[in-house]
Amino acid sequence: MATWNAIAATSKALLAVLEEGFPRDRFPISPSFELVQPPRLAGNTALPDGIAVCLWRVAVNPRRSLPPRRNAEGQRFKPSLPLDLHYLLVPSATAADTQQRLLGWALRELEDHPVLTSGELNRQLAEPTVFAPDEAVELVADPLALADFLALWDKAKATLPVAMGYTARMLLIDSEVSMSEGPPVRERVFDMAGVQR
Secondary structure, three states: OEOOOHHHHHHHHHHHHHHHHOOHHHOOOOOEEEEEOHHHHHOOOOOOOEEEEEEEEEEEOOOOOOOOEEOOOOOEEOOOEEEEEEEEEEEEOOOHHHHHHHHHHHHHHHHHOOEEEHHHHHOOOOOOOOOOOOOEEEEEEOOOOHHHHHHHHHHHOOOOOOOEEEEEEEEEEOOOOEOOOOOOOOOOOOOOOOOOO
């Protein structure tokens, strides 16, 4: 299970998949790949040619009732927190056809690479192991409903960019709070008070 650094590691791993897979010899530009915050998308300054990845929403996964977690030594901890991370993938280029080619390529690349492995996730941050060796994060194309999309950009007061939504599902962030345990129950004793009539 992952530490609280998992959100940052997932964002950087998603960006790394795009940057490392980009076919530079097939595009007329040298694009930038950048993690941005929502205000950056709303600013008056145009994004550079490339792809911006924006974490715009975090939600607790509906499958919230997880059992307490046990580590390798058998110690029990409070249940992990299951999160869904919602990203916007925003291509940008001076020429419209280049922007659309960037978008098409990025969508295909993420469809071909729908799972971020623990190796890909752990190499993104300087901290030691963030994800356990058997962990992975699933990426799912999750387009915004038109009403949500328009409301988001209306609040941002920005021109409507071309963008695609993705969700990193069931990111489990572990608790460091242990749960104390008593010895196992071996027998039950019921003392009943005498009944007086």
